[in-house]
Amino acid sequence: MPSLVQISVMSLISLLIVDFVKRRSLTGRPLVHTPGMGTGNDLGWFINEWLDFADMKQKDLAHITGWSKAKVSALCNGRNGYSRETVEGAARALGCHPFELLIHPTRAVLLRRKVEENASDGR
Secondary structure, three states, X not given: OOOHHHHHHHHHHHHHHHHHXXXXXXOOOEOOOXXXXXXXXXXXXXXXXXXXXXXXXXXXXXXXXXXXXXXXXXXXXXXXXXXXXHHHHHHHHHOOOHHHHHOOHHHHHHHXXXXXXXXXOXX
């Protein structure tokens, strides 16, 4: 079980990443996913991969979050940007931390395991 310090650090990382993603590049366009770092969509998050990982469909996400199916479709297809509230709502529904939506689920699981190993080793 993660300690209070680990939870605080993960929460801080989540907030920092969400704030970073919300910033605009010098061209005024939203920051996008770095090529070669997995699939993701043009907005830089792995919502479709997390849906697959959670064995959910877009309609399930819409139902759990209370969002319209159109909103979920637009988010999943990269047609809409996202806010901090959107990222946090999706993370709650998908059972992950907000910052993990920026990481492919398989990598996020490996990261979680590493954090747990370090915690059990007292690091």
